[in-house]
Each structure stands twice: as C-alpha cells, then as structure tokens.
Amino acid sequence: MARESLGEFEQLVMLAILRLGEDVYGVPVVEEIERRTGRGVSRAAVYIALRRLENKGLVSSHMADPTPERGGRAKRFFRVEPDGIDLLRDSRLALLSMWQDLEPVLGGR
Amino acid sequence: MRPPRPATWLIARALASQEREWILGDLEEVFGREVVACGSTRARLWYWRQAISFSVRFVRERWSGRDAGKAFKSGAREPVGGLVRDVRYALRTLTRSPGFALVAVVTLALGIGANTAIFSVVNSILLRPLPVADADRLVSLCETNPAIAGFCIASPGNVEDWAQQSNSFESIGVARDWPFILKTDEGVQGIRGGIATPAFFNVLQFRPALGRLFVPEDLEPGNNRVVVLSDATWRSRFGSDVTIVGRNLTLGDEIYTVIGVLPAEAEVPRMEGFQLWAPLHFHPREQGGRSWRGFRALGRLAAGVTITEADAEMSTIAVRLAEQYPETNDGWGIRLVHLHEQVVGSVRPMLLVFLGAVGFVLLIGCANVANLLLARSSGRRRELAVRTALGASRGRLLRLLLSESVLLAVAGGGAGLLLAVWAVSTFVSLAPGSIPRLDEVAIDGRVLGFALLVSLLTSLVFGLLPSLQATSLNLNEELKEGDRASSSGRLGIRSLLVVSQVALALMLLIGAALLTQSFATLLRWKPGFDQSNLLTVWLLASTGKYESADQVSLVFEQAVEEVGALPSVESVGRTSAGPLFGGRETDEFVIEGRPLPAPGDGPVARWFDVGPKYFGTLGVPLVKGRGLEPSDAAGMTPVAVINESAVRRYWPGEDPLGQRVTIRGETRTIVGVVSDVRPLRPGTPIDPEVYWPQAQSPRYATFLVIRTKTDPLSAVEGIRKRLQQLDPDMRVSSLTTLRQRMSRELVGPRFNMLLIGIFASVALLLAAVGIYGVVAYTVARRTREMGIRVALGARGWDIVRSVAAHGMVPTTVGLVLGLLGAVGLTRVLESLLFGVSPTDPVTFAGVAVVLAAVAALACYVPARRATRVEAVVALREE
Structure with missing residues (x-):
C-alpha cells in the first residue's frame, strides 16, 4: 500500500511532539513550533492537524486527569505512533536526497 | 479569571463534542498566562481572536471533509440538486400567485393548527405517562360489589391483608382525603389534607425533601400525631423554614409534630393539592378497619408482573378473605385498574372525539386545497405539455408539482404550529377543571413530530391527486387546444372531493347538533323543586x-x-x-x-x-x-x-x-x-x-x-x-347557590358543545367553499356552451339547473354517505349525550336539510352568473 505523504505542517506538529518527549499536550506543541521556527502559529491549525494525524493513526492520545488551573478541564496527551515515525523518516530521506548537491546553489548557514 | 463565555460558546460550537474538554482547557490555560503577561483586556482580545480563528478553520474543515466524502459519489448528488431546484422553482411559482398561496396556506394552517393543538392535549393527557416514577406499574385496587358499581374503594384492613398475601405487588397502600382545621394565632383555617398508610408513599416512590415520611410505627396509637407537609404548604404557610421538622401544629384540638416535607413534584394523582398528610389515625387491623371502605388503594406491581396476572392472584385472595371474614367481606370482589386509566379514562372518549373532529376539518380543508391545485394545474397544462415535449419524464413533472404541495404544507404547518401554541393555551384556560392533567398540557417533541408528519401527509393527500391528474396528459391535444382543453375526468375528481367534503361536514354537524341538543336538555332540568333562591353550605365541627x-x-x-x-x-x-x-x-x-x-x-x-x-x-x-x-x-x-x-x-x-x-x-x-x-x-x-x-x-x-x-x-x-x-x-365552606352548582355542572357539556360546534362551523364553511368552487369552475369552462344555449333560446332556469347539478349531485351522494357514516360514528358520542339518542332521526334529517340548503346556495350563486352570459361575448371569446 502506498504510504500517504505528509504535509509540512503535519510534520512540524509530529516533530514537536517527538522533541517534547512525555506528557505532550496542545499548549507546548504550539510553543515548541513557534520557538523553533520563529513564526507565529495558528492554534486552530495545530488542533486540526492533530485531529487529522490521529485519524490517520499516526499519533495517539489519551485524556489525563482534570487540573484546577485550566478551569477544571483535563488535558489530552499525544504521542507519535510507529507509523508516524516511519513516515517522518521517509519524508526526511526524500528531502535530504532532494537537497543533496544543492547546497552551493541555495546556500546555507 | 475565566475567558469570556460567549467566545467559549462559539469555540465549543465549532469543535466536535469529544474535543471540547481538552481544547478549551488548553485555551483557558494559555488565557491565564496571557492575563498575567499582558493584562485581562488584551487576554480577552486574544481569546476572541482564537474564537474567530477556531470557528472559521474548524467549520471550513468540516465542510471540506464532507465535500471530499461526497466527491466520489457523484451519482447521489443529482437528485439532491434536482430537489433544490424543484423547491426553488415551486417557490417562484407560488410567489407569482400570492392569492392562491395565501388561501392554501391559511386553510392548511387552520387544519394543521387545530390538529396539532388537540393532539398536544391528547398527548399530554392520554399518551404521556403520569408524572410519577414507573407510572406504568401503578395500579388502583378496587373492592367490588353490585351495590357500588362504578366506584373504586377499599378498606384499610383488607388492603393490609392483600399486601401481606400477594406476591404481585411491591407494595400496596391506602389513603383518603381528610379535612383538617389548623389553629394558629391568626385564627382557624380549613386545610385540605389526607390520611395515608406508610406504604402509600412507597407505592408512589416519594422521597422526603426534608425530614422523613411515614414508617409503620407511625400507625401505632400514640405515635400517629405526626404530619408531612406538601411543598406548597411549607413554602406559603411556613416561609420555607428549614427547621420545620420537629415543630408542633394544632390541628383540630390535637397537637401534631411535623416529621417531613414532600418535594414539589410529589403530587398524588387525583389527590392533587393536598396541603398536608397524616398517618391513618387508627391501625388498619383495628376493629372496623375492614368494613370502612372509604379509602383509595394504590399498588406498585412487582417487576415483570402484568396487571392480568396480578388480577388473577388478587381474586383468589378476595375469595379467601370473604370466607375468613364473611360479615364484612361476603359478596366483595376485587378489580385492578391501571392508575393512568383511572385518572384519564373518563375524558378519553371526549378527547378522541375532538381529535376525530379536527381530523375531519383538516381533510375537508385538504379537499379545498386540492380543488385549488386542480384549478391551477388546468391552467398550467400547456406549460407541462411543453416540458414533456422537451423530454421531462412524468416522474420529473410529478416531483415538480409535489414539491409545490410540500412547500405549501410546510408553510401551512409552520403557521399552524404558531396557531397551535395559541390554541393550546386557550384550550387550557377555557377547558373545564374536571379534565385531569390540564396543567401538564404542553407542546413537546412528539407534538412537533406530529405537526411535521401531518403536514407532509397533508401535502400528499391534497397534492398527489391533482399532480397525477395534471401529468397524465395527451400531448397532442394539450399543445393543440391549449387552455381550453376540457376533461371530464378532472370534473370527476372534483365531484369526488365534494362528495367527501359533504360527507365529512355532515357527520361533524350531526355531532355538534346532538351535543347542542344534549346541552339544551340539561338547561331544561326540572328537578321537582324550585331551584331559585337556594344556598348550600358545608359545616365541619x-x-x-x-x-x-x-x-x-x-x-x-x-x-x-x-x-x-x-x-x-x-x-x-x-x-x-x-x-x-x-x-x-x-x-x-x-x-x-x-x-x-x-x-x-x-x-x-x-x-x-x-x-x-x-x-x-x-x-x-x-x-x-x-x-x-x-x-x-x-x-x-x-x-x-x-x-x-x-x-x-x-x-x-x-x-x-x-x-x-x-x-x-x-x-x-x-x-x-x-x-x-x-x-x-x-x-x-x-x-x-x-x-x-x-x-x-x-x-x-x-x-x-x-x-x-x-x-x-x-x-x-x-x-x-x-x-x-x-x-x-367550625369550618364553613362551599357556601354557594344551587344555580352556581348547576352552572359548574354545565361547564363540561358546554365546552364540548362549543368546541365541536366551532369545528363543525369551519367544516360547513369549507365544504360550502368547495361546492362553490366546483360549480364556479364548471361555469367558467362551459361559458361557450352557455352562450350557444342562451343564443338558441334556453331559459335561465334550465341553465341554472344544469350547472347547479354539478354541485348538487355530488352533494346528494355526500349527504347519503354522511348519514350512513354518522349512524356508525355518533355512537362514540354516546357517553357525552344526555336525553338524546346518538341516532336521533330528527337531528339527522334536520342537519342534512341545513347542509343541503347551504350547498344549494353555494351552487346557485355561480350558476346564476351562468345565466347572464351573453351569447355574443361567449362566442367571441373563441
């Protein structure tokens, strides 16, 4: 079965989850992406991406216990599933091979 | 500090329900941080921006997802698009003839509104379970004896044995009304109260709002001077005092202690509004407890036991008790009645008669709208013929015409629903207080569903016939003859509609006439003594x-x-x-x-x-x-x-x-x-x-x-x-005149008479309009023929007769069918009629004559116009 390809934003979201390690929920994901990319991110877009990724089976989640500082509302913790990691690896390889030999043209830091 | 509520509401609408908790939590967390960092105003602004962003993005996501799903099923899209197109087209044609649309919608709104209103009454009183827990398991237990046929009574002593010996019931209790006299510093007041066994409240599954309810020990002499207050009494008389439990009250000359308060919803069916309850002031086992059959017994069936099974068991117990206590129980049997039946059974025939009557009115109205549609569609035959020639299938045309009917029905249904809201409140305020559960009458989901269903069925009833008729056309002839094409078949349908209208209206009118006569009989009451200047008053020492x-x-x-x-x-x-x-x-x-x-x-x-x-x-x-x-x-x-x-x-x-x-x-x-x-x-x-x-x-x-x-x-x-x-x-109450008592007795019959009378009048009017329509239509179509006949020397009377026949022949058939139907149907009125037979021949004949006269008038007016046709004008129209 042909693997689905990942959108850029979806990759960013999954990478952020992986970087943050354990107990990852929506708020730190947004912050991590903003910090790393230096761009503002629409929160709604992040949640939509999470929803899509979960529908595709690339990330999974579970509810935690409610905490008082959030108006008594519970958090949902996310983690990347093996399928998601495979897909990330594929797109990384694809990008790397596309980048190869182009450093002189495009320059870099 | 919490985020602005409206914004939260907006976001919550955009999210799926399982997402709300944690996404709103995330946002609230960040909002809290924003408040600390930038102040509450900026934080609120930020939150509102989020609300807009979430609404836009999530709603867009939802729609794109739906479209994506449908993209592969293009086959299914066509009918939907076609339907939208049909409805849009229907809307356009209807707005082009607003007069027709208005008449149709008003007719339907009247019919659907009346049906919805009466159905909501029937629904609330007859269909909805009583407002007590597991109401379908509640049963009244009545001791039977030929001397007291029709009563439902029981004695505490027997009920005690029933409860002990039967397995069919979870519990059985007894109660009866009991007048109390409350003495306070402000004076003496009569109190409407009751006495009950502890099991009585268990049967109804009442739980105390304060304190406790009765326990078996409360029946022991010396312990039984305790009372439970109703919620209303506790609020109005004791100012919702939460320390009321343990307080003493003087009732009569005895001191009673308040042990509890019932919750507001704890009302005993048919003993509503009791202000306080005391335990029986004697033990059911005491002497006399078995012969005093002045009580009401209620039982809760054990789970899974049917009333028939319980009835069989109780009959055996009754036989046993009769052998054991012949002096009090010989000749006494037992009968079980569902509590719901006992409460509402007496008004069932009346309410069903109302429902039937409004159903008739709606059908008559449908016939009129169908008539209107027929008249319209004959004007549109050319249009339909062109469409057919251009390749529209019959089904396609049918859908086009039917969507017009549905649109009319839905508009009529919407207006009818508004009418029903008003009509229900009017019904409740005018209805006699003897109708049980009147305070529960309301429009609920089931009523809305009923209104929708009736509207759609209605659209089929009045729309299908004309549509079928209009689409069964002979292409050649239609295109050639245009608007003038005459079809005897169409007239046939119209006659059929008149037949049904007349028959339905006649049955309603006969019903109304019978109720009116019955009411008049009650007014003429001659008891054998002079009713004027008589007062009655009840004294209780x-x-x-x-x-x-x-x-x-x-x-x-x-x-x-x-x-x-x-x-x-x-x-x-x-x-x-x-x-x-x-x-x-x-x-x-x-x-x-x-x-x-x-x-x-x-x-x-x-x-x-x-x-x-x-x-x-x-x-x-x-x-x-x-x-x-x-x-x-x-x-x-x-x-x-x-x-x-x-x-x-x-x-x-x-x-x-x-x-x-x-x-x-x-x-x-x-x-x-x-x-x-x-x-x-x-x-x-x-x-x-x-x-x-x-x-x-x-x-x-x-x-x-x-x-x-x-x-x-x-x-x-x-x-x-x-x-x-x-x-x-001394308690002095019910100080009223005999005339007042008399008019109280008449409230119910008067209400029945007026309601059915109103329905019958509407039916008569609609039927007259229907007959008029048919004759007027005939006149319009036969103008040319009239002209020729006048030119050939026909007399006015001949023309009137030949035209009016189109109305009077179906009317006569309708009258015959209506009379036959009435013979069968008025029997349901039997329990509402006094002093007049449900098949009273004079009433039948009189009403038929009246209806025939109205029909003749409805025929004569347009027929008369036919005689004024000038030959030249008629022929020139060609």
Whole structure:
C-alpha cells in the first residue's frame, strides 16, 4: 500500500511532539513550533492537524486527569505512533536526497 | 479569571463534542498566562481572536471533509440538486400567485393548527405517562360489589391483608382525603389534607425533601400525631423554614409534630393539592378497619408482573378473605385498574372525539386545497405539455408539482404550529377543571413530530391527486387546444372531493347538533323543586371540641335556628347530601319479613341523614305518610322516609308505610314517601333513596340547605358571619347557590358543545367553499356552451339547473354517505349525550336539510352568473 505523504505542517506538529518527549499536550506543541521556527502559529491549525494525524493513526492520545488551573478541564496527551515515525523518516530521506548537491546553489548557514 | 463565555460558546460550537474538554482547557490555560503577561483586556482580545480563528478553520474543515466524502459519489448528488431546484422553482411559482398561496396556506394552517393543538392535549393527557416514577406499574385496587358499581374503594384492613398475601405487588397502600382545621394565632383555617398508610408513599416512590415520611410505627396509637407537609404548604404557610421538622401544629384540638416535607413534584394523582398528610389515625387491623371502605388503594406491581396476572392472584385472595371474614367481606370482589386509566379514562372518549373532529376539518380543508391545485394545474397544462415535449419524464413533472404541495404544507404547518401554541393555551384556560392533567398540557417533541408528519401527509393527500391528474396528459391535444382543453375526468375528481367534503361536514354537524341538543336538555332540568333562591353550605365541627356527635348535632340544630332567624332567610334544613351536592353514599339493606337475599343481591339504596326541615326547605313534596319531625330525636323509634323510586323498585303494589328495613346496622320503620328528585342528566336512572333523621345518627359534618327570600348571593355574607359567631372553630365552606352548582355542572357539556360546534362551523364553511368552487369552475369552462344555449333560446332556469347539478349531485351522494357514516360514528358520542339518542332521526334529517340548503346556495350563486352570459361575448371569446 502506498504510504500517504505528509504535509509540512503535519510534520512540524509530529516533530514537536517527538522533541517534547512525555506528557505532550496542545499548549507546548504550539510553543515548541513557534520557538523553533520563529513564526507565529495558528492554534486552530495545530488542533486540526492533530485531529487529522490521529485519524490517520499516526499519533495517539489519551485524556489525563482534570487540573484546577485550566478551569477544571483535563488535558489530552499525544504521542507519535510507529507509523508516524516511519513516515517522518521517509519524508526526511526524500528531502535530504532532494537537497543533496544543492547546497552551493541555495546556500546555507 | 475565566475567558469570556460567549467566545467559549462559539469555540465549543465549532469543535466536535469529544474535543471540547481538552481544547478549551488548553485555551483557558494559555488565557491565564496571557492575563498575567499582558493584562485581562488584551487576554480577552486574544481569546476572541482564537474564537474567530477556531470557528472559521474548524467549520471550513468540516465542510471540506464532507465535500471530499461526497466527491466520489457523484451519482447521489443529482437528485439532491434536482430537489433544490424543484423547491426553488415551486417557490417562484407560488410567489407569482400570492392569492392562491395565501388561501392554501391559511386553510392548511387552520387544519394543521387545530390538529396539532388537540393532539398536544391528547398527548399530554392520554399518551404521556403520569408524572410519577414507573407510572406504568401503578395500579388502583378496587373492592367490588353490585351495590357500588362504578366506584373504586377499599378498606384499610383488607388492603393490609392483600399486601401481606400477594406476591404481585411491591407494595400496596391506602389513603383518603381528610379535612383538617389548623389553629394558629391568626385564627382557624380549613386545610385540605389526607390520611395515608406508610406504604402509600412507597407505592408512589416519594422521597422526603426534608425530614422523613411515614414508617409503620407511625400507625401505632400514640405515635400517629405526626404530619408531612406538601411543598406548597411549607413554602406559603411556613416561609420555607428549614427547621420545620420537629415543630408542633394544632390541628383540630390535637397537637401534631411535623416529621417531613414532600418535594414539589410529589403530587398524588387525583389527590392533587393536598396541603398536608397524616398517618391513618387508627391501625388498619383495628376493629372496623375492614368494613370502612372509604379509602383509595394504590399498588406498585412487582417487576415483570402484568396487571392480568396480578388480577388473577388478587381474586383468589378476595375469595379467601370473604370466607375468613364473611360479615364484612361476603359478596366483595376485587378489580385492578391501571392508575393512568383511572385518572384519564373518563375524558378519553371526549378527547378522541375532538381529535376525530379536527381530523375531519383538516381533510375537508385538504379537499379545498386540492380543488385549488386542480384549478391551477388546468391552467398550467400547456406549460407541462411543453416540458414533456422537451423530454421531462412524468416522474420529473410529478416531483415538480409535489414539491409545490410540500412547500405549501410546510408553510401551512409552520403557521399552524404558531396557531397551535395559541390554541393550546386557550384550550387550557377555557377547558373545564374536571379534565385531569390540564396543567401538564404542553407542546413537546412528539407534538412537533406530529405537526411535521401531518403536514407532509397533508401535502400528499391534497397534492398527489391533482399532480397525477395534471401529468397524465395527451400531448397532442394539450399543445393543440391549449387552455381550453376540457376533461371530464378532472370534473370527476372534483365531484369526488365534494362528495367527501359533504360527507365529512355532515357527520361533524350531526355531532355538534346532538351535543347542542344534549346541552339544551340539561338547561331544561326540572328537578321537582324550585331551584331559585337556594344556598348550600358545608359545616365541619372541630373534632375534640365536643364530647360526642350528639353534642355536635345540637350545635348544627342551633345553626339551623340562627341562620333561619336571619331576615333574608325563609327556611333552613340540614342534610348529609343532596341534588348536585354529593349523595353518593349507597348501601345494601334488608327488608323485614322477606327472605334474606344472597350477599350482593339485596336491595340497594342511596342514603341520607337529614334534619326535620330538609324536605320543606328544598320543596320536595311528600307523597304519602309523614315527613321527618323534630320529635324523631335520638333515643326515639328509629324512622325513615323513602322516595318513590324505592317504592317502585322494592314495594311495587304494596304499602311501604310501617314496613321495617335494616340499613347500616339500624332497623328503621318507614313513616313516609317523598317524591323523586329527577337527576340533572336525563336518562340516568333514579336511585332508590332512604332518608333518616340526623338526630338519630349524628355526625361531625352536615350541609345546610337555605332558602332565601331574595337574591341568595346577597345573603351569603350574613350567613357566614352568623355561623362563625356560633362556633369560631367550625369550618364553613362551599357556601354557594344551587344555580352556581348547576352552572359548574354545565361547564363540561358546554365546552364540548362549543368546541365541536366551532369545528363543525369551519367544516360547513369549507365544504360550502368547495361546492362553490366546483360549480364556479364548471361555469367558467362551459361559458361557450352557455352562450350557444342562451343564443338558441334556453331559459335561465334550465341553465341554472344544469350547472347547479354539478354541485348538487355530488352533494346528494355526500349527504347519503354522511348519514350512513354518522349512524356508525355518533355512537362514540354516546357517553357525552344526555336525553338524546346518538341516532336521533330528527337531528339527522334536520342537519342534512341545513347542509343541503347551504350547498344549494353555494351552487346557485355561480350558476346564476351562468345565466347572464351573453351569447355574443361567449362566442367571441373563441
């Protein structure tokens, strides 16, 4: 079965989850992406991406216990599933091979 | 600080329900940080931006997702698109003829509105379960005996045994109403209350709002001076005092302790509005507890047990008890009735009649709209023919026309629903208070569903026939002849519609006429005494104040004297009950010197205890012997007076005077016969009655019957004052005139008559419009023919006759069918009719003549126009 390809934003979201390690929920994901990319991110877009990724089976989640500082509302913790990691690896390889030999043209830091 | 609520609401709308909790949590967390970092105003602004962003993105996501899903099923898209197109087209055509649309929508709104309103009444009263837990398991248990047919009563002693011996019930309890007199610093007040066994509240699964409810120990003598308050009493009389439990109340001359308060929703069906409850003031096992059948027994069926199974078990128990306690239980059986049935059973026929009547009105209205559509579609045949020629299939055209009908029906349904909201509140405010559960009547989801269903069915009823008719066309002919094409088939359908309208309207009108006649019969009530200037009042002596009932009797006699001495009063008598004010106490009796009948087969009579001046005051003439005298006092020979009906039934051809009867444990000598008091509802059999002196069988309560010299209402205050002076602790209530009691009796019949009358009038009007429409249509189509006939010398009358026949022939068929239908249908009215037979031939004939006259008029008006057709004009139209 042909693997689905990942959108850029979806990759960013999954990478952020992986970087943050354990107990990852929506708020730190947004912050991590903003910090790393230096761009503002629409929160709604992040949640939509999470929803899509979960529908595709690339990330999974579970509810935690409610905490008082959030108006008594519970958090949902996310983690990347093996399928998601495979897909990330594929797109990384694809990008790397596309980048190869182009450093002189495009320059870099 | 919490985020702005409206913004949260907006976000929550955009999210799926399982996402709300955590995404809103995330946002609230960040909001909290924003408040700390930038202040609350900026934080709120930020949150609102999020709200907009979430709404836009998530809604877009939802739509794109849906479109993506549908993209692969393009086949299914076409009909949907086609339907939208059809509806849009229908909307356009309808707005182009607003007059037609308005008439159709108003007709349908009236029909659907009336149906929805009556259905919501039927739904709330008949269909919805009673507002008690597991209402379908609640059953009334009634002791049966031929002497008390139609009553549902039970004695506490028997109920105690039933509860113990049966396996069909979780619990069985008894209760009855019990008047209390509450004494406070402000004075004495009558309280509507009840006494009950602890199991009674268990049956209804009431839980206390405060304190506790009754427990078996509360029935023990010495423990039973406790009360449970209703929520309303607790709020209004005790200011919602939460420390009420443990407080003492003076009821009569006894001190009672408040042990609990019932929650607001705890209402006993058919004992609504009781202000407080006390436990039975005697133990059910005590002497007399088995013979006092003045109670209401309720049981909760055990899970999985049907009422039939329970009935079988209880019958065996009744047989056993009759053997065990022959003196109290011989001849007594048992009958179970679902509580819901007991509460609403009496109004079921009436409500179903209403529902049937509005159904008829809607059908007649549908026929009119169908007529309108037919007239329209004949004008559109050319358009349809062109469409067919261009390749539209018949189904396609059908859908086009039907979507027009659906649109009309939905618009009519919407308007009808608004009408129903108004009509329901009007119904509730005008309906007689004797209809149970009136306060529960409301429009709920089921009613909305009903309105929608009726609207859609309606659109089929009035839309399908014309649409089928319009689409079955002969292309060649239509295109050639255009608007002039005449089709006898169309006229056939129209005649059929008139037939059904006339038949339906006739049945409704006959129903209305029968109810009107019945009402008129009630108005003509001649009880056999003069009803004017009569007052009745109920007196209840405070228990505990007097040593014995004999003393109470003396006080009542004093009341008779003092009220009688008032200048406005002509005479006063006392009685335990009388015409229109009670008198349901019935018992078996034994006639001395005759063989003892089998239990349950003996003579039965209603009994009354009355004062010496009762017959004189009421004006009931003495037929034979003597009336009751002041000398018939306590300790003297027990005597009785009977009515003529008792003589006819039990002493036919004999002289009852001097005969002795034993009733309620006392042997009495018959000393006189009074004439019968005819019942308000003619046709009701006149029961045999036995009267005896109150002084020989004193009680704590009595009615006074007062004949005034002038307007009785002006005497009311003086009488009340005098009675309160006599004994401030005495409860004085129901001080009303006999005329007032009479008009209260008439509320129900009047309401039935008016409602059906209104429906029937609407039906008559609609049917007349329908007939008019058909004849007018014929005239319009036959203008040319008329012109030729006039030119050839036809007389006006011939033309009128030939045109009017198009209306009168189907009317006659409709009348015949309607009469036949009415013979079958008016039987459902039987329980609502008094003094008139449901198939009264005079009513049938009279109503048919009236309807025929209206139909003739509806035919004549357009037919007359036909005679004015000028030959030249008609022919030039070609």
